[in-house]
Every structure is written in C-alpha cells, then in structure tokens.
Amino acid sequence: xxxxxxxxxxxxxxxxxxxxxxxxxxxxxxxxxxxxxxxxxxxxxxxxxxxxxxxxxxxxxxxxxxxxxxxxxxxxxxxxxxxxxxxxxxxxxxxxxxxxxxxxxxxxxxxxxxxxxxxxxxxxxxxxxxxxxxxxxxxxxxxxxxxxxxxxxxxxxxxxx
Amino acid sequence: xxxxxxxxxxxxxxxxxxxxxxxxxxxxxxxxxxxxxxxxxxxxxxxxxxxxxxxxxxxxxxxxxxxxxxxxxxxxxxxxxxxxxxxxxxxxxxxxxxxxxxxxxxxxxxxxxxxxxxxxxxxxxxxxxxxxxxxxxxxxxxxxxxxxxxxxxxxxxxxxxxxxxxxxxxxxxxxxxxxxxxxxxxxxxxxxxxxxxxxxxxxxxxxxxxxxxxxxxxxxxxxxxxxxxxxxxxxxxxxxxxxxxxxxxxxxxx
Numbered sequence: 211x212x213x214x215x216x217x218x219x220x221x222x223x224x225x226x227x228x229x230x231x232x233x234x235x236x237x238x239x240x241x242x243x244x245x246x247x248x249x250x251x252x253x254x255x256x257x258x259x260x261x262x263x264x265x266x267x268x269x270x271x272x273x274x275x276x277x278x279x280x281x282x283x284x285x286x287x288x289x290x291x292x293x294x295x296x297x298x299x300x301x302x303x304x305x306x307x308x309x310x311x312x313x314x315x316x317x318x319x320x321x322x323x324x325x326x327x328x329x330x331x332x333x334x335x336x337x338x339x340x341x342x343x344x345x346x347x348x349x350x351x352x353x354x355x356x357x358x359x360x361x362x363x364x365x366x367x368x369x370x371x
Numbered sequence: 372x373x374x375x376x377x378x379x380x381x382x383x384x385x386x387x388x389x390x391x392x393x394x395x396x397x398x399x400x401x402x403x404x405x406x407x408x409x410x411x412x413x414x415x416x417x418x419x420x421x422x423x424x425x426x427x428x429x430x431x432x433x434x435x436x437x438x439x440x441x442x443x444x445x446x447x448x449x450x451x452x453x454x455x456x457x458x459x460x461x462x463x464x465x466x467x468x469x470x471x472x473x474x475x476x477x478x479x480x481x482x483x484x485x486x487x488x489x490x491x492x493x494x495x496x497x498x499x500x501x502x503x504x505x506x507x508x509x510x511x512x513x514x515x516x517x518x519x520x521x522x523x524x525x526x527x528x529x530x531x532x533x534x535x536x537x538x539x540x541x542x543x544x545x546x547x548x549x550x551x552x553x554x555x556x557x558x559x560x561x562x563x564x565x566x567x568x569x570x571x572x573x574x575x576x577x578x579x580x581x582x583x584x585x586x587x588x589x590x591x592x593x594x595x596x597x598x599x600x601x602x603x604x605x606x607x608x609x610x611x612x613x614x615x616x617x618x619x620x621x622x623x624x625x
Contacts, residue, residue, distance in 0.1 A: 226496075226500065226503075227496070230496045230497055230500045231500070232500065232501075232504065232555060232588070240585065240624055241587075242585070242586070242587050242589070242591035242592075243585060243591060243620060243621065243624060245591065246591045246617070247621070315552075315553070316548075316549075316552045316553075317552075
C-alpha cells in the first residue's frame with residue numbers, strides 16, 4: 211500500500227510547478243533501510259573482529275617480529291581463523307563499498323561520473339571478495355620449492371608430516 | 372527638532388545601552404546587475420540590545436535600499452529570516468550582535484542548498500514540496516466520531532511535543548550537508564513535521580508517512596551530523612526526532 215495510491219491531497223498540491231515535483235518515485239522497497247541496518251550492525255562486529263585480528267597478529271607471541279608466512283599459514287590451518295578472516299573480509303568489503311558509494315553520491319554531480327565511479331567500485335569490491343574467499347579456502351600452507359623441500363618459513367606442523 | 376519625548380537624564384547613565392560599531396559583510400546576489408554573487412560590507416553604529424536583523428534594517432533603511440531579505444514578525448515566530456550568520460544558520464531576529472565577535476566583520480549569507488533568487492531570498496518551494504509530501508495534517512477516521520473532541524492524555528502528547536514547535540524556517544534543512552549535495556533529500560524539517568503526526572495517537576496516517584520516508588531520499592539519508600539540531604532556532608532535538616522515525620520504520624518493517 212503506497213501513499214500515492216491513497217492520494218490524499220495536501221493543501222495547494224494541485225498547483226505546483228512540475229519542476230518542483232520529486233523525481234524519484236517512492237520505490238516501496240526496503241533497500242535503503244537494509245543498507246542502513248547493515249552498516250549499523252557490521253560496524254560494531256568489525257570493531258571486535260579487526261582489533262582481535264590486530265592483537266593476535268601483532269601483540270601475541272613474538273609480536274610484529276613473529277609475523278611471517280608461517281604465522282598466516284598456521285592461522286589459516288584452523289577453521290576458527292578461516293571463518294574469522296572470511297567474516298572480516300566480507301563485512302569489511304561490503305561495509306566499505308556502501309560507505310564509498312555514499313561518498314561517490316556526495317561528490318559527483320554528473321550522472322555519468324557517478325555511474326563510472328560506482329561501476330569501478332563494485333567491480334573492485336567483487337574482485338577482492340572473490341579472490342579473498344578463494345585464497346582463504348584453497349590456501350596451501352605447506353609450500354615446497356622446485357626441489358620438493360619445504361620452505362623455511364612453513365608452519366611447524368608441515369615438518370611433522 | 373524642537374520637541375523631544377526622551378527623558379533628559381544626561382547625567383544619569385543608569386540603564387543606558389552601550390553602542391558600538393559593527394561591520395556587516397553580506398553576500399549579495401543581484402541578478403539584474405551581476406551574474407555572480409559578491410560580498411559587500413557596511414559599518415554601522417549599533418546598540419547592545421540590537422540583533423543582526425536590526426543591523427540589516429539599518430543598512431536597508433539608511434544606507435542601501437536594494438538589500439533584500441525576508442522578515443515578517445521579527446520576533447522568532449514566523450521563521451522568515453533564517454540566514455547563514457557567521458557560517459551557521461540562525462534567525463537574524465534571534466541573534467544579538469553583542470553575542471557575536473564584533474571585532475571582526477559579521478558575515479550574512481542566504482541559507483544554503485536552495486536556489487538563491489536575490490540576496491538572502493531563496494526559492495523555498497523545494498522545501499515546502501517535501502513538507503507537503505509527508506502530509507502535514509491530521510488524518511483521522513471521520514466516520515468514527517466526527518463531531519466529538521479527540522481527547523489525548525498528557526503522556527501521549529509528550530511523545531511528539533518537541534516536534535510541534537517547528538516554524539518551518541528551513542534553518543535545519545539548509546544546514547544539512549546531505550541536503551546540500553542531494554536536493555531531493557526530504558530534509559530534517561519534513562521529517563520533524565512527519566514525526567509530529569506519526570507519534571500522535573489521534574492520527575491514523577502514520578503508516579503512509581513512514582512509507583513515504585522509507586524512500587531512497589527519506590530518513591536513511593540522514594548521517595546524524597547534528598547540524599540541524601544545532602541550527603534549530605526553536606531548540607527542537609531534530610536528530611533525535613529523525614532517529615525515532617528510523618526506529619519506527621524498522622519496527623514496522625521487521
């Protein structure tokens with residue numbers, strides 16, 4: 211049930227210069243509402259995800275100095291960190307894409323410029339989300355060099371096999 | 372001048388009002404003579420009890436009659452003289468000169484985001500069109516009890532008391548950065564006036580108004596910048612009212 215169908219005329223609504231009429235017809239979808247809701251919900255979740263991620267990578271154990279291929283490979287061997295990083299990737303990318311989209315809407319005045327920037331933004335986001343997801347799920351932690359030897363920085367569990 | 376009715380208390384200065392000079396820098400737009408807007412300054416002698424509007428009056432009446440601005444009641448009720456004073460939206464009739472830094476020029480511009488027609492006069496029609504679209508009138512089932520008074524408890528009234536204060540001066544809407552870049556946005560004033568009826572328990576059009584404001588250009592455009600709350604000359608908690616409308620739409624749709 212949209213307001214237009216009921217057509218309750220506001221005073222003086224009959225004699226308005228057409229140039230003042232609203233261009234966008236009420237889309238009666240909840241798209242904007244869900245976008246807003248997503249931003250509000252993903253924001254606090256991302257705060258937790260990102261700061262735990264930073265803490266576990268930069269503070270725990272050897273801290274920054276222990277950060278190498280082996281550490282990342284070791285983390286992705288665990289389903290917890292796989293899901294953690296996957297959630298972080300998706301939420302951050304979608305949150306960021308909506309945010310940058312809003313900025314594009316703010317700063318572009320021509321329709322063509324806006325569409326151009328938006329297309330570039332969406333392509334970049336989709337590419338990063340797809341690539342990131344692919345890497346998290348198909349990651350091979352025990353990499354070997356051409357001679358078949360394990361690489362030096364491999365996580366410890368590779369050497370036990 | 373031969374007669375004067377003023378008290379001749381030249382020695383006793385009790386109650387005398389300080390006077391000072393103030394420079395008023397006005398953003399002029401005179402489309403008949405200049406295609407572009409330009410700044411023009413006047414220095415005038417004003418008193419401690421004078422408001423920005425009095426300075427504009429003095430300029431218009433004594434120095435340059437072409438200066439153009441709207442004002443009706445001049446007492447903060449009609450909402451005609453909203454303008455950008457020192458970069459913030461205020462009613463010229465509610466800002467005392469002594470509260471501003473008079474050592475520097477006081478800048479006065481038209482409110483932003485609406486098409487300027489001449490000096491401080493803007494085309495208010497886009498603003499009023501948004502206002503019309505939220506149906507700012509009581510929608511009630513007339514068939515029920517058309518002849519009886521519609522009683523309301525004090526608590527039910529309290530829910531929308533704040534938003535009844537709006538005088539439609541457009542200070543809030545034209546202070547909103549979202550409205551500056553997206554003139555299609557309904558704007559704080561329309562949402563405040565929708566709030567006034569949405570939360571009125573005698574009104575039955577709330578769903579329709581929530582539907583209108585769930586639009587792409589509706590409440591979700593709001594980024595809680597609080598410019599509107601700061602600009603409102605009536606002290607309405609505009610951002611809070613917008614947030615309450617957002618909550619109402621969420622509660623209705625989820």
